[in-house]
Amino acid sequence: MTNLSHSLSYNVKLIFLSFAVPVIFCCSFSLSLAASDDLQTASAESVGMNSERLNRITDSMQELVEKGLLAGAVTIAARDSQVVHFESVGYRNLESQTAMTNDTLFRIYSMTKPITGVALMILYEEGHFNLSDPVEMHIPELKNLRVFAGTDSTGNMLTEPSNHPMTIRELMSHTAGLTYGIFAQSPVDAAYVEAGLGDATAAGNLPKGETGKDLMRKLGQIPLKHQPGTRWEYSVAVDVQGYLVEVLSGESLGEFMQEKIFDPLGMIDTHFYAPENKRDRFAQMYVYSENGELTANEMFPGTDYTTYPDFEAGGSGLVSTASDYMRFSQMLLNGGELNGVRVLAPLTVSLMSRDQTPKGMASSNLSASGTTFGLDFAIVTDPVEAESYSIGEYYWGGAAGTWFWIDPVEDIVFVGMIQAAGALTPNVRRISRRLLYQSIMEPNAI
Numbered sequence: 072m073t074n075l076s077h078s079l080s081y082n083v084k085l086i087f088l089s090f091a092v093p094v095i096f097c098c099s100f101s102l103s104l105a106a107s108d109d110l111q112t113a114s115a116e117s118v119g120m121n122s123e124r125l126n127r128i129t130d131s132m133q134e135l136v137e138k139g140l141l142a143g144a145v146t147i148a149a150r151d152s153q154v155v156h157f158e159s160v161g162y163r164n165l166e167s168q169t170a171m172t173n174d175t176l177f178r179i180y181s182m183t184k185p186i187t188g189v190a191l192m193i194l195y196e197e198g199h200f201n202l203s204d205p206v207e208m209h210i211p212e213l214k215n216l217r218v219f220a221g222t223d224s225t226g227n228m229l230t231e232p233s234n235h236p237m238t239i240r241e242l243m244s245h246t247a248g249l250t251y252g253i254f255a256q257s258p259v260d261a262a263y264v265e266a267g268l269g270d271a272t273a274a275g276n277l278p279k280g281e282t283g284k285d286l287m288r289k290l291g292q293i294p295l296k297h298q299p300g301t302r303w304e305y306s307v308a309v310d311v312q313g314y315l316v317e318v319l320s321g322e323s324l325g326e327f328m329q330e331k332i333f334d335p336l337g338m339i340d341t342h343f344y345a346p347e348n349k350r351d352r353f354a355q356m357y358v359y360s361e362n363g364e365l366t367a368n369e370m371f372p373g374t375d376y377t378t379y380p381d382f383e384a385g386g387s388g389l390v391s392t393a394s395d396y397m398r399f400s401q402m403l404l405n406g407g408e409l410n411g412v413r414v415l416a417p418l419t420v421s422l423m424s425r426d427q428t429p430k431g432m433a434s435s436n437l438s439a440s441g442t443t444f445g446l447d448f449a450i451v452t453d454p455v456e457a458e459s460y461s462i463g464e465y466y467w468g469g470a471a472g473t474w475f476w477i478d479p480v481e482d483i484v485f486v487g488m489i490q491a492a493g494a495l496t497p498n499v500r501r502i503s504r505r506l507l508y509q510s511i512m513e514p515n516a517i
Contacts, residue, residue, distance in 0.1 A: 110401060110409075113153035119513025120155060127506045129158045132499070136161035140497050141472075142357050142365060143171030145393045145488045148507055149401060150481070157393070163490075164355040166367060173393065176345055176353045177488040178376070180275075180387045180469035184309040186332060186341075186399060187385035188243060188447030190316050190324070192419050193331050199319040202427075202446075205236035206247070206311065209318050212287035213237075213311070217294045218248065219259045228258045230294045237299040239315070242308045243446040244427040248295030249306035259296040263307075266293060272307045273470070274371030275343075275384030282382050283314035283324070300429040303444060312447075313385020324383040335412045336398045341391040343383050345376040353390070354490040356471060363495055370470060370492040387470070393488045396475060400484045404477050424448055424465045424477075458501070460508050461516060466500075474500040480516050483507065 115122035125148070132144040143161030147154065159171040194200065200209065207214040216237070217230035237247035252263025253273055263269050266289045271277055277286060290311070296304065313324045320327045325343050333341050345353040353376065357365040376390065398409060403424075407415030423446040441456025442449050448465040451457045466476035472489035487503055489496075 110149065110152065110154050110397065112157075113151075113155055115155045115510065118150040118153050118155060120150060120510045121512050122155075122510075124510035125156055125507070127510070128156060128503055129160060131502055131506055132158075133160045135497050135499070139365065140495070141489055141491055141499075142355070143175075143490070144499070145171060145173055145175055145177075146503060147173075147393045147397050147486050149397060149484045150511075152401060152405070152482075154397070163352075164367075165357070165365070166355070171354075172352070174340070174352055175488070176340055176349060176390045176392055177473055177490055178354075178356060178469070178471045179389050179391045179396070179473045179488075180273075180471050182391070182396065182467055182469040182473050182475065183275075183385060183387050183389040185403075185447050185467055186328065186389065187309050187313050187316065187324070188423060189332060189399075189403075189415065190328055190385075191239075191243070191312050192415060192423060192446065194316065194319045196416060196419055200239055200315075202238065202240035202243070204239050206239055206242055206315070207236050209315055210287055210311070212284070212291040214291070216248075216291065218298050219257070219294045219296055222258060226258075228262075228294060233295060234298050235300070237295070240427055240446075241299050241429065242311055242315075244429075244444050245303050245306055245308055246300055246429055246432065246444075247306070247308055247311075248297045248299045248301075248304075249290070249308050249311070250296045250304055251306050254305060257296060259294060262293045268307065270371050272310055272384065273387060274369075274374050275380065275382065275386070275388035276371065276374060277382040280381055283310070283317060286310060286382070287314055301432060303428060303432065307386060309386035309447060310384055313383065316385065324385055332399070332414060335414060336395075336402055336409055338391070338395040338398055341389055341395045343388045343390075344379050345390055347377075350377070354488075357491045359491070359493040359495040365491065393486050396473075396486045396488075397484060400475055400477050400486060404479060404482070404484055422446065424450060424463065424479075426450060426452065459504065468500060472496050472499065474503075476500070476504065481508075481511060481514060 115125045135141040142165050145159040148156040159173050161171050163169045163171045163175050218233050220229045220231040241247040250260055252260045252269035316324050316327055355367050356369050358370050402409040403420055406417035407420045426443040427445050441453035443452050451459045451464040454460055461478045461480035464478045468474035472491045475486040477484050
């Protein structure tokens with residue numbers, strides 16, 4: 072993501088297939104929602120919403136499909152822990168005309184980040200670290216990092232000592248001084264690309280055989296882009312967090328997530344790749360050509376979801392379904408618990424979803440108005456500026472168009488999944504948010 076409104080732009084050249092009249096394919100609410108699940112289905116009216124108005128979300132997604140702007144979409148919404156909307160439209164695969172279904176698997180890219188954040192905070196609760204700990208205390212490869220301070224007359228980087236070692240809190244709030252290598256031009260970003268990071272880490276890829284430890288080694292040889300705590304910049308920080316989970320737990324990131332998050336929450340379709348027995352449910356990826364047309368292609372060349380990766384990317388590596396991510400999000404809205412299983416304490420969730428950016432840091436560093444940043448979530452602080460509805464809403468999205476938000480005021484969780492990337496991707500988050508809130512007839516905030 073280049074900003075907090077999830078409009079990512081990548082320089083990819085791709086083609087688009089248009090179909091005259093795509094059909095709406097809808098799946099039953101009960102799909103993947105077990106009978107004993109806290110996530111029971113209910114009518115919109117039973118939770119103070121209007122079903123006719125709520126259906127506008129489906130109609131809007133269908134219209135985007137018919138206009139050729141999306142191949143398909145799955146959307147799910149819950150209020151008061153009741154699923155009131157769960158619909159799919161369009162196609163999982165345009166070429167084969169395979170219908171989109173509610174159990175379709177999607178590349179969730181940066182929506183991996185909040186899950187990694189929860190994994191790390193489980194270890195926080197167990198006493199493995201403090202948020203004020205220097206990262207280098209646990210990851211020696213990142214010790215004594217220098218900071219970019221300009222260039223000399225020949226263009227070589229000048230560096231200076233860091234004013235303090237970056238902390239885990241700064242790591243989780245994207246203020247540690249790291250970058251991604253692909254969203255801006257600077258000598259530090261160029262060094263990321265030269266080191267094989269850039270697109271690779273954004274896509275969850277490293278050269279075959281390399282792991283998180285190799286990533287730390289590479290990062291330890293590149294200066295920080297900014298002094299820690301001075302700027303918000305979207306970065307590889309959550310991949311560092313993923314490796315930190317491995318260091319502190321003694322397990323791989325995937326093993327830890329499976330044991331502590333996926334199994335307890337019943338997230339049966341969330342993995343670091345698309346397993347062979349589920350690949351027929353894996354959405355084809357699409358991007359936009361210069362003519363505004365979609366073509367089937369990975370947004371990051373060389374991305375392979377057919378085999379388990381050597382590098383389990385905490386910042387971008389997971390695939391998941393709308394219902395799985397609903398379980399994860401509802402757990403957070405419930406204060407860390409779902410179906411009688413507690414993942415985090417309520418106060419830990421509160422800690423994650425409040426402003427964690429350093430005091431004195433210029434608010435202009437955050438590119439979305441009316442928002443700040445917690446621990447791996449963006450947070451709405453001014454609904455007017457953010458063009459939102461509730462103070463304290465927290466959210467994020469993924470490079471392939473997936474999005475979610477959690478609204479503790481209106482007791483709302485919304486998850487959306489699409490499979491499109493590029494500058495022409497419709498702002499589905501803004502569209503769905505407006506249509507969701509106009510369907511609430513009994514708001515809690517009034």
